[in-house]
Amino acid sequence: MSNLLEESAIRLANSSDVAAIARVLRDAFFEYAPLYTDRGFAATVIADTEVIRRMSEGPVWVASFEATIVGTVSVVRKDDSLYLRGMAVSPNARGRRVGERLLNEVEMHAKREGLRRLFLSTTPFLDRAIYLYEKSGFRRTDEGPHDLFGTPLFTMEKIIRKPT
Secondary structure (H helix, E strand, O other): OOHHHHHOOEOOOOHHHHHHHHHHHHHHHHHHHHHHHHHHHHHHHHOHHHHHHHHHHHOOEEEEEEEEEEEEEEEEOOOEEEEEEEEEOOOOHHHOOHHHHHHHHHHHHHHOOOOOOEEEEEOOOOOOHHHHHOOOOOEEEEEOEEEEEEOOOOOEEOOOOOOO
């Protein structure tokens, strides 16, 4: 995967991607399982049926390299905002700007839709993800939720600047 940045593609997911999306979520969060409650982990590492449900609620993107999906993010519109969920990058693709590219795709979508902000919830132990979000312009808020079935959470948002 040495040329992942140049050769990876971001695209909308389709029904044939469901199992691969579930696999990326499982692989990305597996090392953190002991830090989640059992129910919190199950809500993060979702089954195929939940991936399908999310696809019916809003766009889901995948990042692929050659024929392998290595990243994903889904969103759902909430009023004038876009809520990001299920953001994950396979461990073997980390450090290759896959997450950054997925976030950029989400932001471009939000701008096309005329939305004013992006927001997400994350756990305090996902250091690499938090760093990426902060680098991309997200800031912590006091907004809930503050836990996911007993696993601590905090919310971050990014105000979208309208083009001048």
